[in-house]
Amino acid sequence: MSDLSVRELCKTYGPSDQQIAVLDHLCLEMNRGQDLAVIGPSGSGKSTLLQILGVLDPPSSGLVQLEGNDPFKLDENQQAKFRNQHIGFIFQDHHLLPQWNVLENTLLPSLAFGKATPEIQKRAKELLDRVGLSHRLGHLPSQLSGGERERVAVARALLLKPTLILADEPTGNLDAQNAQKIGQLLMEIPKEHNTILIVVTHSLELARGMSTCKELRSGKLVEAL
Ligand SMILES: Nc1ncnc2c1ncn2[C@@H]1O[C@H](COP(=O)(O)OP(=O)(O)O)[C@@H](O)[C@H]1O
Ligand SMILES: [Mg+2]
Numbered sequence: 025m026s027d028l029s030v031r032e033l034c035k036t037y038g039p040s041d042q043q044i045a046v047l048d049h050l051c052l053e054m055n056r057g058q059d060l061a062v063i064g065p066s067g068s069g070k071s072t073l074l075q076i077l078g079v080l081d082p083p084s085s086g087l088v089q090l091e092g093n094d095p096f097k098l099d100e101n102q103q104a105k106f107r108n109q110h111i112g113f114i115f116q117d118h119h120l121l122p123q124w125n126v127l128e129n130t131l132l133p134s135l136a137f138g139k140a141t142p143e144i145q146k147r148a149k150e151l152l153d154r155v156g157l158s159h160r161l162g163h164l165p166s167q168l169s170g171g172e173r174e175r176v177a178v179a180r181a182l183l184l185k186p187t188l189i190l191a192d193e194p195t196g197n198l199d200a201q202n203a204q205k206i207g208q209l210l211m212e213i214p215k216e217h218n219t220i221l222i223v224v225t226h227s228l229e230l231a232r233g234m235s236t237c238k239e240l241r242s243g244k245l246v247e248a249l
Pocket of ligand 2: 071
């Protein structure tokens with residue numbers, strides 16, 4: 025079985041007599057070190073798919089397994105722990121805490137286990153160095169550019185060595201130059217950190233930079249480009 029296995033995934037919304045099938049028997053298999061860009065028009069279900077893969081919302085039916093574990097069989101507390109340990113999120117609006125500095129924001133995922141250990145702090149600093157922010161550790165998000173904030177989000181997503189990284193429109197709010205830099209950084213992640221990376225994007229440039237690109241169409245992932 026693959027590290028990420030998605031089988032016959034369905035998600036429907038609405039009352040039973042007028043249900044809309046957003047995801048319709050969607051299948052996907054990926055292994056660590058691989059990346060995937062998901063494109064598709066607005067409303068095609070891209071965010072819905074990421075929400076389910078991120079264990080933020082249950083599927084209507086079908087199976088999701090990450091390294092052999094089905095997170096939807098866990099109770100809510102266990103799901104939160106699973107998310108924290110196995111999944112990294114990079115959102116368009118990056119969700120940084122405004123009153124926390126760059127280093128503190130990067131350490132956020134480790135706080136679920138109490139205080140950040142010296143080892144975790146070292147890793148956070150190494151990751152911030154990797155994304156080119158070692159000179160900004162004490163800055164607040166408001167003192168950073170959009171591209172720099174997005175890079176904090178990338179470092180934070182990598183902190184706990186997740187199996188799966190999910191990015192929803194990571195370059196959506198950036199100018200072309202910064203978008204290109206973030207795109208480059210993202211492309212290097214799966215091999216460098218041995219993770220799976222799934223990026224939802226409207227940017228054809230970013231999508232073409234990933235090794236695989238699929239389009240969400242009629243509730244399924246189909247070959248694109
Ligand atoms: N919580 C919800 N309740 C009802 N309908 C929803 C909900 N979330 C998303 N949808 C619908 O599902 C479809 C897919 O939405 P979404 O996954 O956000 O698409 P995308 O990210 O590709 O733009 C849209 O028609 C949207 O209106
Ligand atoms: Mg969306």
